[in-house]
Amino acid sequence: MSDLVDREYDLLAERLAHQGLDLEGIKERLKVQEIETPSWGYGNSGTRFGVFKQAGAARDLHERLADAAMVHQLTGVCPSTAIHIPWDKVDDFGALKQEAEDLGIRIGAVNPNVFQDADYKMGSFANSSERVRRNALDHLVACIDIMEQVNSKVLSLWFADGTNYPGQGDFRRRKHWFEAGLREVHEALPEGARMLIEYKFFEPGFYLTDIADWGMAAFYCKHTGPRAQVLVDLGHHPLSTNIEHVVAFLIDEGLLGGFHFNNRKYADDDVTTGSVNPYEVFLIYNEIVAAEDDPSIRDLDIAYMVDQSHNIKPKMEAMIQTVVFIQSAYARALLVDRNALLASQTEEDTVRSESILQEAFTTDVRPLLARVRKEMGLHPDPVAAYRASGYFEKIAEERVGELEGAGSWG
Numbered sequence: 001m002s003d004l005v006d007r008e009y010d011l012l013a014e015r016l017a018h019q020g021l022d023l024e025g026i027k028e029r030l031k032v033q034e035i036e037t038p039s040w041g042y043g044n045s046g047t048r049f050g051v052f053k054q055a056g057a058a059r060d061l062h063e064r065l066a067d068a069a070m071v072h073q074l075t076g077v078c079p080s081t082a083i084h085i086p087w088d089k090v091d092d093f094g095a096l097k098q099e100a101e102d103l104g105i106r107i108g109a110v111n112p113n114v115f116q117d118a119d120y121k122m123g124s125f126a127n128s129s130e131r132v133r134r135n136a137l138d139h140l141v142a143c144i145d146i147m148e149q150v151n152s153k154v155l156s157l158w159f160a161d162g163t164n165y166p167g168q169g170d171f172r173r174r175k176h177w178f179e180a181g182l183r184e185v186h187e188a189l190p191e192g193a194r195m196l197i198e199y200k201f202f203e204p205g206f207y208l209t210d211i212a213d214w215g216m217a218a219f220y221c222k223h224t225g226p227r228a229q230v231l232v233d234l235g236h237h238p239l240s241t242n243i244e245h246v247v248a249f250l251i252d253e254g255l256l257g258g259f260h261f262n263n264r265k266y267a268d269d270d271v272t273t274g275s276v277n278p279y280e281v282f283l284i285y286n287e288i289v290a291a292e293d294d295p296s297i298r299d300l301d302i303a304y305m306v307d308q309s310h311n312i313k314p315k316m317e318a319m320i321q322t323v324v325f326i327q328s329a330y331a332r333a334l335l336v337d338r339n340a341l342l343a344s345q346t347e348e349d350t351v352r353s354e355s356i357l358q359e360a361f362t363t364d365v366r367p368l369l370a371r372v373r374k375e376m377g378l379h380p381d382p383v384a385a386y387r388a389s390g391y392f393e394k395i396a397e398e399r400v401g402e403l404e405g406a407g408s409w410g
Ligand code: PSV
Pocket: 040, 111, 158, 198, 200, 233, 260, 268, 307, 409
């Protein structure tokens, strides 16, 4: 079997050489792309109709970190985990940083939560109460303090602010409150850190969401300061939005800060990346690779983060499967023959242009990724390695009873 994979790899290498693509460079890029997993993806979760308990689901932050570390151990490309405050609040964040390091990972983006507390029923920064707006700001500043303690460089902001009925709120007044709040957050950012502003077109607001789309998020960034960038969560658009176009546009404006990877069929379903629409993820990566290859695009710094909630699949397997999928989307995009594409676009050969993308998309990149992992000293198939590791059996036996509740929404 492994001989066969090696032979398939050799064939691919031959094809790439023929196209003049740099195989060693491609493998290097696959080795260094880091994908951040979310602490909240390891705990019990559910829908608004109920929370489902899973055998082995992490019950507290320590178990969530251990799971994130295991995912990194198997994939080699997930050295950080995002935390959500207060779900991941601890007394000693210095000790938490150390705990993560001892496990071979680090704390990544800090996600404040200004949506769950009863105080935020009518919003946070867009709340008409000055006291609540101040509380929200205080929480964000407290999260910035946590960033300093864990040495995180990304403050990841999502606001649930919105309204349910026409007439409920004054659009422009709310916008001005948001601008003022975001500017204060920007001022409090530590050296070398940035803030990412995530948008979502509905939910929990069903009439209005204050930061409803990428354009609004981009405007808020412009009004906020140079260290504010947009976060694209793949589940936060109306159906049929051309997300790859959004991505290219934001890159060109220097405003693409990061992703929350997931997939959806209907709304913000938070299912496994690529499970429903793999071609979309490939086309997004196609824009990223095009920008990486373009010397006129400087300072590209994209935080690749997962934001998923697996209620049906075993959480660890689903997370590993996600990482593997994201890597294959990147690998396929790296195989696009960009010179040929540019030439055929210039010649207005639409059929050839599309075929160039499809040729890359339909390439079986598993032998390439298996070789990359082998060179990194990893098992070529991380899901199989996980299944053989006995980790699930161990956590399913050990993790009985709740420690601190679900630890996530749902
Ligand atoms: C909101 O739907 C969101 O995508 C934000 O990123 C939150 O932080 C996360 O989900 C919470 O589950």
